[in-house]
Amino acid sequence: MTTALRESVGRYGVWSIELRSEDPDRRGELDEAAAELEELGFGAIWLGGNSTADHAAPLIGATRHIVVGTSIQSVWQQDAATSATGFTEVEAAHPGRFVLGLGVSHGPLVKDYRRPYAAMTGYLDELDRAGVPADRRVLAALGPRMLELSRDRAAGAIPYLVTPEHTADARGTLGEGPLLAPEFKVVPEPDADRARKTARAYLGRYLQLPNYTRNFLRLGFTEADLADGGSDRLVDAVFAWGDESRIRERVTAFHEAGADHVALQVVTGGTGDTLPREQWRRLASLLV
Template sequence: MTAELGRVGVWSNTQLWVEGAENAAELEELGFSALWLGGNPGGDLSVVEPLLGATRALAVGTSIVNIWLDGPAGIATAFDRISTRFPDRFVLGLGTSHKGPIEQATGKTYDKPYSKLVEYLDQLAVPTDAIVLGVLGPRSLKLAAARTRGAIPYLVTPEHTAQARDTLGDGVLLAPEQHVVLETDPDKARATARAGLSFYFELPHYTDNWRRLGFSEDDVKGSDRLVDALVAWGDEDAITKRVDEHLAAGADHVAVQVITADGSLDMAAHRRLGAAFKG
């Protein structure tokens, strides 16, 4: 068996969950079926087990383990430990991250990320149906379909979801992440959204993907058009509508990431969304 992801999960930075078992239990009670840990949980993945231990059926996934920072042998050991204690509840999400941050963090040359990912998969002793890839472009999506359970694209639109489904084919997991801001005032919502996106405007993996989707050079610098396409903002109905658009476009599961002005975990917003998705 593989981890059951359900329809809607939560994406959130790993650091918010280091002592977050109680909040994870509440997410499960609210009806969310999966928790995706961003910001490279990496290392021995020790953050995962307390979250699984505090919940009954919640799936926990990494989004993503950075393949430049954590080797396949150590990650396989961590996967075996977690999956032995909590069978069929952990999903190993892998990705290549980005040239600038990696070279600054490691001093290593970031070269041929696709080949690096293939090599990593070749060496990784983990069941393929427990692995997903955080990828965006057609070539990498095809790799996800061929070598893993599927793809977890980040910062994408429903249009990208439709294209990704065509590339992946049927029967392959597609679980995009969706930024959300629970704010109905357009100026406030876009200001919060743009602050949350600002880091990504400098990362070619994302800007190249947005260009493939038809956004202009001005757009990829942070236009209202781009912000509105990437971030679902408004009331609960607006958020659920965007999630439904991903599902209609071919997604199996959508991971919502609540964006806040200070980067904190807003459980009140998750309560509102949980009630809306149940409705």
């Protein structure tokens, strides 16, 4: 089934927090955008912001075949029994269309955060007992232990805020079978100063979270790279910006490093309420 999942998500997807909006007045707009992403040839929509099956279901209902996944659902946000019920309901209505992406979030964001690896393994145990198949769940894995868990007890990994070097290391841990689908941010701006300013404004929040900063240090970045919103070196590693040729080259580097699928997040510096539909169209013409 991992092979089937790889084929169904294809080589490119869209990562979006905007598409998980709970505003009922925006339902038509969100459904229309999801249908267009499908027509553009993207294989998956990954919903950010602690999304759940409830956020995915309307988009699945508004489309014909595109896969919708959570990227991620925090194991601290919703208990495993509720997650299993949500998965089962969506699976019954739309077989094969929903992927449960799980993660352990971050200490500063979760009250009583403790033993994240044990929390994930316990959560997976409960999903097993509830009948949620391992090949329909993926983990937001950064470090070696969580990547091994992605290999052994899930369909693969959906690392967030990573580089091609991380992807190469992750592929080495996962082996050839499991899905590897990193998220990658795109700033559609050719000017270096403006692009880096937009990127830093977005990156700053993540540099307060130790799971990400530890991963950057593992990848060879220094404390100086993490200061003041991120060095040029760090920004240029975790964001694609520039002309179409440069953006294509940066995305291709993930595939060359071993990614099966790249989840593309457009970063514009906007408020997050506006769907970047024109930018998605440009990415589709460039990549898909």
